[in-house]
Amino acid sequence: MDRSAHAPLRLWVTRARPGAEATAARLTAMGHHPLVSPLLSVRRLKPRIDLSGVGAIAFTSRNGVAAFAALERALPVFTVGDATAGAAREAGFRHVRSASGDVTALAALITAQPVDGAVLIAGAREPAGDLPGALKAAGVQTRTAVLYAAVAAPGGRGLAALKAGKLDGVLIHSPRAARRLADLTEGLIPPVGAVPVFCISPAAAAPLKGSPAFAAAAADHPDEAALLSLLGKPRPPV
Incomplete structure (x- = not known):
């Protein structure tokens, strides 16, 4: 059409x-x-997050940025897309890199960058893609923080x-x-x-x-x- x-x-x-x-x-x-x-509606969760040994944060949505921003803003950030990157910068994160794509592109971006420590994947209880699996397959150390749930x-x-x-x-x-x-x-x-x-x-x-x-x-x-x-x-x- x-x-x-x-x-x-x-x-x-x-x-x-x-x-x-x-x-x-x-x-x-x-x-x-x-x-x-x-x-869908977004329900914030209250996980206990240990940042010791974490070298960077990965966000796959703006909801993850909003839920995490009150905890830590100094670590480098990787985001799945430009809108999420913009939200991270507005929230006060200073070192932000965008994959300008999907979870596969985000995994490739992180894999290509040296990270001093683990990558903390901060996002939904039911993520759209398997970012932890992609990073682990590439030898990148990861942790996961479940910050919110998308409920019906x-x-x-x-x-x-x-x-x-x-x-x-x-x-x-x-x-x-x-x-x-x-x-x-x-x-x-x-x-x-x-x-x-x-x-x-x-x-x-x-x-x-x-x-x-x-x-x-x-x-x-x-x-x-x-x-x-x-x-x-x-x-x-x-």
Whole structure:
């Protein structure tokens, strides 16, 4: 479908807050109509973290940065993408390097840099990729700190709009959100036919492949700028 110029889209933003509001603001600025109705919510955990022998920290999301920033800001930081790197710098981390990609790119970045000590992987209870496994396979010493959990949220307003045929698309920011959407819509046939789903990566699109309810498209780079580029530019109002 050519999305170079089209009417504004009614889009369900499924990601957890507070990121959902930032996405909605970007969509509004583009001329679209976002509906924020998260399928996941972030619950902070309170792990006991021992930083002795740790030489660097790896973050795979901004949620990890926010949960960790109160504990330590002096250690070097590696991040999966540029948005997470920006959040780390804003939180006060001074030495930040971004992989500008996915978990595989992050593992390659860390492996290529000398780290004096273990790499502390600070993130979710159920991470999207196996960063510890990739680093251990490369001979990098690691530890893991589980800082938050992404738990299911109802997504009630979004589901209602979907069932009523009032959506032009759905935004998916993670494989976990895609699995949640697939579970909630099993057997659903929307009244307007297959609804476009714009996914941040092929991994995020995978759980929706084969569903008659959705037509999933994946961004060519795993960040929100590439995700939003799938939407195209709305025509200016007449």
